[in-house]
Amino acid sequence: MLVDQAKIEVEAGSGGKGCLSFRREKFIPFGGPDGGDGGRGGDVILVATSDARTLVDFSYQPLYRAHHGEHGRGKNQHGRDSANITVKVPVGTVVWDQNGVILADLSQEGQQFLAARGGRGGRGNSSFTTATRQAPRLAEKGEPGEKKELRLELKLLADVGLVGFPNAGKSTLLSRVTAARPKIADYPFTTLEPQLGVVKLSGERSFVIADVPGLIEGASEGKGLGLQFLRHLERTRVLLHLVEVAETGTLGELEKGIKVIERELSRYPEHLEQLPRILVLTKLDACPDRAKIERWVESLRKKGWLVAAISAVAGEGLNELMEMAWTKIIELPVAPKAPVVQEEHKVYRPEARFSIRIEDGVYLVEGPEIHKWTSMTDFGTRGGIERYHNILRRMGVLSELKKRGVQDGDKVLCDDHELIWEDQPTWERKGPG
Secondary structure, three states: OOOOEEEEEEEOOOOOOOOOOEOOEOOEOOOOEOOOOOOOOOOEEEEEEOOOOOOOHHHHOOEEEOOOOOOOEOOOEOOOOOOOEEEEEEOOEEEEOOOOOEEEEEOOOOOEEEEEOOOOOOOOHHHHOOOOOOOOOOOOOOOOOOEEEEEEEEOOOOOEEEEEOOOOOHHHHHHHHOOOOOOOOOOOOOOOOOEEEEEEEOOOEEEEEEEOOOOOOOHHHOOOOOHHHHHHHOOOOEEEEEEEOOOOOOHHHHHHHHHHHHHHHHOOOOOHHHOOEEEEEEOHHHOOOHHHHHHHHHHHHHOOOOEEEOEOOOOEOHHHHHHHHHHHHHHOOOOOOOOOEHHHHOOOOOOOOOEEEEEOOEEEEEOHHHHHHHHHOOOOOHHHHHHHHHHHHHHOHHHHHHHOOOOOOOEEEEOOEEEEOOOOOEEEEOOOO
16 A cells, blocks of 8 residues: 655654763862763654655654753763664655645655754853853753654656556556556556556666556546545656547547546646646557547647557557657756755745733743743753843843833743743743753
């Protein structure tokens, strides 16, 4: 069974805590601070590999969590960084976030995407030593690792795609020109999931061909099975549009059927109608009037179609069709290679460092940077509280609160910590952790 969509959760490791410690040895009364830094949390990295073919494994294991960094220790012992974890996904996997934004397109072997970044380790008190502060009673907690919910969508990589009505002969053609063994039967929707096969030609030439479930009129409105699988044709370079001629009475009927499929392709949002294609008339072995077929082929060619006539059962015209497809492939420009690391092509835009809103008389200060510094501050020490206050001042939070009209005694909530606004603000722990 081909599973081509999945939802996963990725959670990077948080950084280890920095250590608050002072050197204490006999005959050394003023040893100074010696608290080490915490280690970095592990990243979660998606890696494209041809060893994976579907997304079925993610149905059984949807959560991927990296380990946290080790805590720092005394004697300036830094915590160990946690190892990254790699998650293998099939080549052709597209990664989306919760808002429907594409984060990565892993279309090449070995291509990587940093799905969740691990938090840095907190600094120990030895890192805060300065000429004027030689005994700091201050250490950071580790930075929280990123947590994300992602949607994975697999789009198979193929050079040639097969489209057409059900029972147009797509599966039979695939089975005759490749080693694939799709299910073949005389009833609609024999093909229930996409199939891939490799066509091998003379001179070590080869290309990949993909078959998707047949289209019917109204597929763009959700009818039938094929529309949900058309994403697998987005990466193809050439389409073979198969049309059965054995039970077609007139050229008008044939052209009507062709227009139905073309219309459904044009309604697909990824512009499949712009792909070059070859019109393939199938099941010649069941058509006794070959002269009629020749007239149809000539008429379609005059209208601009590249036409081939075949019988997959009898093997007639298959070599010629595959050579036509190969010629079409090599005529097309080679697509540029995608970058190996998605992070290298990020576009950074300035964002507000925080936001302030008022609810029921409480000033709520929010933002990723607020959450970061709140999580990394040890509010159990006076040094930690003072540093947090200075961070808010440098960020402009305190001045913005004054502009909003904060008064003595008002409550200001930053993440899960509450500040009672006074001449000298007092911090109180609210909430878990």
